Amino acid sequence: MDFEWGLFVESLPALAKGAVTTAYLALGAAFFGLAIGLVGGLMRVARNATLRAVSLFYVTVMRGVPLLVTLLFIYYGLPSAGILLEAKTVAILALALTNGAYVTEIVRGGIESIDRGQMRAARSLGMSTALAMRRIVLPQALRRVLPPITNEAITLLKNTSLVSVIAIPDLLRAGTDIMTWQANTFSPFAGVALMYLCLTLPLVALNGHLERRFRIR
Helix, strand or coil: CCCCHHHHHHHHHHHHHHHHHHHHHHHHHHHHHHHHHHHHHHHHCCCCHHHHHHHHHHHHHHHHCCHHHHHHHHHHHHHHCCCCCCHHHHHHHHHHHHHHHHHHHHHHHHHHCCCHHHHHHHHHCCCCHHHHHHHHHHHHHHHHHHHHHHHHHHHHHHHHHHHHHHCCCCHHHHHHHHHHHHCCCHHHHHHHHHHHHHHHHHHHHHHHHHHHHCCCC
């Protein structure tokens, strides 16, 4: 074992800087992924067959293609099409598109778990489908989808480690650089593991709280 306490402590500032980049990417991707997932989930349960087909196609593709492939495809593919984006923008885009596909299915499942009789009752009171969805169905579905969405956010945070392949100085990249410079593997990566744990623990606690708070009885 090549663990060195001194190197472990010295590596923490650089790792903390990488952790800030990781958190930034995760927050940006989670925000856009949630927006995509909400729209996609509504499209999945829409009456319009075209909207359902488009959403299903998106979900099938994004869930079927590995995130790393999506990341590299966008990073190297867009410039060949004349679209130049910063590496961090590419990372957020790839992460959000993949996360959005999973959130889409979570939202769809949450909406479909609500008794259809409630929609019929709202329509019988004169509400439009959109109004009934907004006031009756979505507030109830939200309680059921928050825990799994939070769980998906944990996965998203850990998946940000893949962005190191496009030279983004995230947490994993910082650990890899220290390993290369110091010719020591265990010490910097012990710090990397610790940083990821510190980032995920609040989300784990939030997920547990939401599951207890919104548990269906």
